[in-house]
Amino acid sequence: MKLKQLILLPALLALVSCDGLFGGLYDEPAENPFGFVQRDDDGRGGTLRIDATSYTRWTYIDLQHRHIDTANITLGQEAPPEWDFAIHHYDVKTHDGTAAESPFDNVDMAMELEGLVFVADADSQVVIDMSTMMEGYLGYTPSPVNPVLSRWLDVDLSTMPPIYTPSNKVYLLRLSDGTLVALQFTAYMDESLLKGIVTLRYRIINDQT
Amino acid sequence: MKRTLLALLTLLSALSLPAQNTTADTLQAKSRLLNMVVVTATRTPKLIMEVPVVTRVITEQDIKAADASSVQELLQTELPGIEFSYAMNQQVSLNMQGFGGNSVLFLVDGERLAGETLDNIDYSRLSLDAVQRIEIIKGAASSLYGSNAVGGVVNIITHTPEKPWSLNLGARTSSLGEGHYNGTLGIANGRWNSLSELQLKHADAVHLADTGDLRTIFAHRSFNAKEKVRFKASDRLVFTGRAGYFFRQREKSTEASDRYRDFSAGIKGDLDLGTESDLMMSYAFDQYDKSDYATASGLDVRNYSNVQHTFRSLFNHSFLSPSDTSSTLGTLTLGGDVMRDYLMSYQFTDGSHTQYTADAFAQWDWQPTSRLNIVAALRYDYYSEASASHLSPKINLLYRCSKTNLRASYANGFRAPTLKEMYMNFDMANIFIIYGNPDLRPEVSDNFNASVEWSHSHYNLTCMAFLNHVSNRITTFWNQERNGMLYSNMRPLNITGLDLSASARWDNGLGVRLSYIFSHESLTDGGMRASSTRPHSATLHIDYARQWSWGRTTLALNGRVLSAVTCDEYTSYSNPTQTEEITYPGYTLWRLTLGHRFDGGWALTVTVDNLFDYRPDYYYNNSPATIGRTLSVGLSLDVDQCFDDGKEK
Numbered sequence: 001m002k003l004k005q006l007i008l009l010p011a012l013l014a015l016v017s018c019d020g021l022f023g024g025l026y027d028e029p030a031e032n033p034f035g036f037v038q039r040d041d042d043g044r045g046g047t048l049r050i051d052a053t054s055y056t057r058w059t060y061i062d063l064q065h066r067h068i069d070t071a072n073i074t075l076g077q078e079a080p081p082e083w084d085f086a087i088h089h090y091d092v093k094t095h096d097g098t099a100a101e102s103p104f105d106n107v108d109m110a111m112e113l114e115g116l117v118f119v120a121d122a123d124s125q126v127v128i129d130m131s132t133m134m135e136g137y138l139g140y141t142p143s144p145v146n147p148v149l150s151r152w153l154d155v156d157l158s159t160m161p162p163i164y165t166p167s168n169k170v171y172l173l174r175l176s177d178g179t180l181v182a183l184q185f186t187a188y189m190d191e192s193l194l195k196g197i198v199t200l201r202y203r204i205i206n207d208q209t
Numbered sequence: 210m211k212r213t214l215l216a217l218l219t220l221l222s223a224l225s226l227p228a229q230n231t232t233a234d235t236l237q238a239k240s241r242l243l244n245m246v247v248v249t250a251t252r253t254p255k256l257i258m259e260v261p262v263v264t265r266v267i268t269e270q271d272i273k274a275a276d277a278s279s280v281q282e283l284l285q286t287e288l289p290g291i292e293f294s295y296a297m298n299q300q301v302s303l304n305m306q307g308f309g310g311n312s313v314l315f316l317v318d319g320e321r322l323a324g325e326t327l328d329n330i331d332y333s334r335l336s337l338d339a340v341q342r343i344e345i346i347k348g349a350a351s352s353l354y355g356s357n358a359v360g361g362v363v364n365i366i367t368h369t370p371e372k373p374w375s376l377n378l379g380a381r382t383s384s385l386g387e388g389h390y391n392g393t394l395g396i397a398n399g400r401w402n403s404l405s406e407l408q409l410k411h412a413d414a415v416h417l418a419d420t421g422d423l424r425t426i427f428a429h430r431s432f433n434a435k436e437k438v439r440f441k442a443s444d445r446l447v448f449t450g451r452a453g454y455f456f457r458q459r460e461k462s463t464e465a466s467d468r469y470r471d472f473s474a475g476i477k478g479d480l481d482l483g484t485e486s487d488l489m490m491s492y493a494f495d496q497y498d499k500s501d502y503a504t505a506s507g508l509d510v511r512n513y514s515n516v517q518h519t520f521r522s523l524f525n526h527s528f529l530s531p532s533d534t535s536s537t538l539g540t541l542t543l544g545g546d547v548m549r550d551y552l553m554s555y556q557f558t559d560g561s562h563t564q565y566t567a568d569a570f571a572q573w574d575w576q577p578t579s580r581l582n583i584v585a586a587l588r589y590d591y592y593s594e595a596s597a598s599h600l601s602p603k604i605n606l607l608y609r610c611s612k613t614n615l616r617a618s619y620a621n622g623f624r625a626p627t628l629k630e631m632y633m634n635f636d637m638a639n640i641f642i643i644y645g646n647p648d649l650r651p652e653v654s655d656n657f658n659a660s661v662e663w664s665h666s667h668y669n670l671t672c673m674a675f676l677n678h679v680s681n682r683i684t685t686f687w688n689q690e691r692n693g694m695l696y697s698n699m700r701p702l703n704i705t706g707l708d709l710s711a712s713a714r715w716d717n718g719l720g721v722r723l724s725y726i727f728s729h730e731s732l733t734d735g736g737m738r739a740s741s742t743r744p745h746s747a748t749l750h751i752d753y754a755r756q757w758s759w760g761r762t763t764l765a766l767n768g769r770v771l772s773a774v775t776c777d778e779y780t781s782y783s784n785p786t787q788t789e790e791i792t793y794p795g796y797t798l799w800r801l802t803l804g805h806r807f808d809g810g811w812a813l814t815v816t817v818d819n820l821f822d823y824r825p826d827y828y829y830n831n832s833p834a835t836i837g838r839t840l841s842v843g844l845s846l847d848v849d850q851c852f853d854d855g856k857e858k
Contacts, residue, residue: 018516018518018549018551019514019516019551019553019561019563020496020498020514020516020551020553021472021496022470022472022496022498023511025470025509025511026498026500026509026510026511027507027508027509027510028510029508029510030506030508030510130640158420159422159424161298161461163462164462164464187505189464191503191505191506191508192501192503192506192508192510193464193465193501193503193510
């Protein structure tokens, strides 16, 4: 290698690598289609992906009409007339339904319901403001929450970063009309690790309509 | 603990009976010390005893004796006043006598490192496997090194192979589930020489406690590969090329890992211009990336990239004494650098930012008499995005008596606001937003230093007093108007202290070094005690070496003693009047290393770390992440020595 080439080499490297090299090593962030992203062939089940990143929003899911709606808590927006269950960040509530935690880990398997205890929603509160966390408290608003369905993810905020532990269990949701639906929450973040993107499998077991 | 310490000292005393070859070893060690050449203090080679700034050198022998697995461990073992602890999200954070990671400049063969996390470079990039020595300067050094050298410089200098070939293979494992495997190949052939390094490390997760700020240390693994090639084009011109790749993965949870990568390359030309002049020109590329790896999807998404291109030049000219041309009257050093600094970060809402920096500096190293040395320097730095410029002067004096060196210095330090500090807009998990501030002023320090060094026969004593007046330190404060944290300049603060060191090495192979630092931080106009710098810290090193017919045995005891520290911390981010007093407990950690180098190139090292089985009652972020006494065993082979021995036979 001649002297001139040795001197030109750094200039060439600097030109081709201004903003860095090896971008091809990395993946693009996941695209997040929201809503009913997959439907089983028999039409009785599928997969839902919900944007639950906001602490000020309830996302209402109507399984029978395959419809999703949202309501902002701080703006005082009302729930839609028809819905089956709703998600606020990692909290879950039902529309006058009850829910039970099963020992199963797959919504598609045959389930024995005997011995399961179905629990109705209870008056509780949900976090709407995290900005005071470093001062030792959070901003809450009163809201009914289903205590069983909300067990799908344990969030330990006593350490930073928080520790998230999914239960991975199948939950059985009995709607107000008696329809029985199996729910399994499969992710609390998207494929690029963005938290608050909730994915769940559902399967209608016993349709009363 | 006292009984164990007494037993160890008795063992060392018993071993220190007259032994074979130890006098020769001690003389060799002394000669090494007296002839040691350092470059960091003046950017020109000078004997350590003749350098006008106190320079602490950690030699290759010290590194082996300490059996440290990382630079953090080594610096903490060798020097008091240095504490590496964890910050939020288990990121490593440095405190060196009141200066954080962004105020202490780390260099590898004189080159900066790109990338940072919570103001600290990725220290795991710094391999110890091919290090010849580490030079440490405490106190401002911005007149030669520019921004970030407000609190000091740590310069890691790697080997240049001289033997036709050398190959070292090493493996180390510990009872904590750590593994460290390395290979270093050196080749010297006529005009060429080459140094190749490979290093693989892994560590299992360590559960400390069920409660506390620190609970489980994440498992991690890393890979580091480096190549350095030196080509002597002529008697006057030498080129050095280098390239490196680094990868680290931290297992944060079963679902996600943090990944860190670095790509580096560089070329340097050293030209001897004759007539006592030389010129160095170099180009360096360094890219540090962070990405999130999702276990389930396999997606590896980059969210941070810092890319630095740096061009440097350095010219030295020595003026010969008119009366005696074999001695120099003084040396003039001129230099300049240009850097392009690109930063893409998940902490920006607008993607990326680029900053150009340029500097020029001059230094006059004057030797008016054989006893007196005066070094003065002035540097000008310019930062495009910060629209900041700064002049950094320094003056160092050295007066040499027969056994005593007196040193005094003033140095100005500065740190320009970084792109992160200017443009951050980061939502902390819906808790608060951290805002950057483009109007930040550069941090400035005035460092005054005076020291006395006395050396005689087997003994060396150094006493240094220092004062750092730091203005405009950059940190985050709650901003009521923006309802979030905002990068802002702090009120001035003073860091004063005393640095004492005593060492001795006797002909029977026994060596002792005791170092102590007192450090005190205070805001010049009063105010809360925000500093968590421990006021007292000390290190003790005792080593003994003995040559046998079947090899050489070394025994080393290293201890660190850190005092408790009490400081005030905010209990409310939005109300700066609400604080509470917190005391972080002091602690002491001791390490015993037994090594034996067999004839034929094999070496075995056994280390008991945390000898007295210390465990914190509560794991704060600045508690030592230890679960008690641990054992590590290392095996190393100098393959070339096997063949050398064969030839001798």
